[in-house]
Amino acid sequence: MSVIHQKLTPKQKALAINLDSSIYGTFAEIGAGQETVRYFFRAGAASQTIAKAMSAYDKDFSDAIYGKETKNRYVTQNRLRKMLRYEVGLVEERISRDNNPGKKFFSYANTVTTINFDKTMKGHGWVGIRYQLSENEDYNEIVIHVKFNDNDATLQQETLGALGVNLIYGAFYYADNPRRLIDSLYDELSTDRVEIDMIDFSGPCFEYVDNRLMSLQLVKKGMTDAVIFNSEGNNMLPADILYKKNIFAVRGSFRPVTKVNIDMFVNGLDMFLKDVGCTNEDTQVLFEITIANLRADGDIDERDFLDRVDVLAKLGYTIMISNFSEYYRMVDYFSAYTNQNIGVAMGVNNLLDVFDEEYYKNLSGGILEAFGKFFKKDMRVYLYPYKDATTGDLLTSENLKVQSNLKELYKYFKLNKRIVDIKDYNPQFLEIYSRDVLKKINCHECGWEEQLPKGVAEIIKDRGMFGYKEVSLID
Known part of the structure; x- marks a missing residue:
């Protein structure tokens, strides 16, 4: 399918989809009206595109359909995902392929909640599409989570409608360029x-497609402040893993992760758990x-980004990529999801x-405003000592x-x-400096392996991370 390079409005995109006789599917929208399919009805020529449009608002009725x-x-x-797969299944069951050669089936769905009457909850939701790019191909899925910033339910509905059209259009026309697809989600929006x-x-x-790189695009483009993925590389919804949890974070470059980073983390976390009386089970640890x-x-x-997160993932850690250059912004972000305890491990230079x-x-309020956000809710800093190399x-x-x-402050x-x-740090690790380790790796010097956690040197060598393989080939 050829790529249309000019930026189209949602109405123009809906018409382009409607005029493509090969695209055929259903719309199931719950929580904010049928805002996406409305574009397709209004654009004209919708009869050959829309198999069905529905909104199962009543929970009992919805349960009867989707479980x-x-x-x-x-x-x-x-x-x-249940909605997407159920609706595609119905199309496959009810529409004969023999009588509809060349048809590419799809289901679009969203389940959202818009801003409440008291405006205490802004609204959020899930939006997705399950679709084919050819009639004989298995289905693809694109799923996104959105947080509404509009302060009015009607505006949020309009936003959802435009976003849905952008997603459907991007799925069919930009499938070969996921980065462009992500950018196009904000056509006519901001x-x-x-927020995605x-x-x-x-x-x-x-x-x-590496979904971690797609997550990186969201932060890089300012579409969200932070993304999180687990040690298996799966994108995680921040609200799902941070909500009402104790949070312990370690910030670093991790280029590569060294025994110092792990010593800081392990001993800092141990102190945090004892200080606040919580357990590993009710605490979310993040390497940021x-x-x-x-x-x-x-x-x-x-490549460098993936090298860093692959090593952390091998060690079993959950990783957060953020726009928070200042520590107080990171803590303020955590506080939006939890009223439990927050701990941050850091080195002296960071403090x-x-x-x-x-x-x-x-900041208009300067350092006092920052400290009000940084040290809120009994947040504690666990400080790792620094040994001056000179x-x-x-x-x-x-x-x-x-x-x-x-x-005095x-x-x-x-x-x-x-x-x-x-207190319980390993004095031998104080002479490990990540910049020196990286230099040794790049120059193919000896001894750096012992300065990294068990198993890390092997993965660096096997996969040629941080310049290791390139240098060794010259040798």
């Missing part, structure tokens, strides 16, 4: 109106990398950045020096145990 949901939750990914914080591609058309870190050497190197007023020039001096919370006008947080030192 019951655990905990009676209907605005879920599981519900959406991030001020809707999860996307998942599957099926034969997307066999070689910022977009600013990924861009440290210019534009984002996607010095936190207490640097230059860090907060963009002098051999050990820096901890007890002897680091902050700006003179912030000394620093003392306050220390006295209230909002900043605590990690």
Whole structure:
């Protein structure tokens, strides 16, 4: 299918789909009216495209069609996928392929909740399409999660309608270019109106698509502030894994992850669990990398990005990629999902950045506003010591020096145990510096393997990560 390069309005896109006699399917929309299919009806020539449009609003009726949901939750990914597969199954069952040669079947669905009357909940939902690119091909699926930013239910409905049209059009016309497909979701829309914080591609058309890279695009393009994926590489909805959880985060470049990172994490987490009286089961651990870190050497190197997250995944960790260059923004983000305890492990140099007023020039309230968000809800910093490579001096919370006008503020947080030192660290690891490890890997020097967690050196060598293979080939 040829790609149409000019940017079309949702109405024009709906008409283009309607005029393609090979595209045929159903619309099932729950929670915000039939806002997407409305575009197709109004565009004209819809009779050869729309097999059925429906809204099973009543829960009992919906359950009779798609089955019951655990905990009676209907605005879920599981519900959406059930809808997509059930509706496609009906098309396959009821429409003869013999009498409809060349038809590419699809089902589009959404299950959403818009802003409530009191405006205390903004609204969110799941939107997806299950479709074929040829009549003999297996089905592909694209599923996204959206958060509405409009402050009016009618506006949110209009946003959902345009987004749905963009998704359907992109699925058929941009399937060979997922990045362009993602960009096209915002045609005639903006991030001020809707946020996309999860996307998942599957099926034969997307066999070689890495959903982690697609998640990266969402953050890189400013479509969301953060994305999360687990150690299997699956995109996770932040609300699903952070809601009402204790959260413990470690920020780093992880290029590559070293024994220092793991020592900081393990001992910091152990202190956090004891301090707040929680368990591993009710605590979500995140290894966080910022977009600013990924861009440290210019534009984002996607191979380098995958190298970092593959190593963390091998160690079994959940990874968050964020736009939060400042720590307080990360904590503020967590606080939107949980009222439980939050802990952050960091090194001395990072804490010095936190207490640097230059860090907060963009805030009208300056550093005090930032600290109000950073140290909210009893958030604790678990500080890993730093050994100066030149002098051999050990820096901890007890002897680091902050700006003179912030000394009393620093003392306050220390006295209230909002900043605590990690005590049970391994002194031998203090002489491991990630920049030196990376240099040794690039230069094919000896000894770097012992500075990394077990199994990490092997994966770096096997897959030629961080420049290892390229250098070894020259040798």
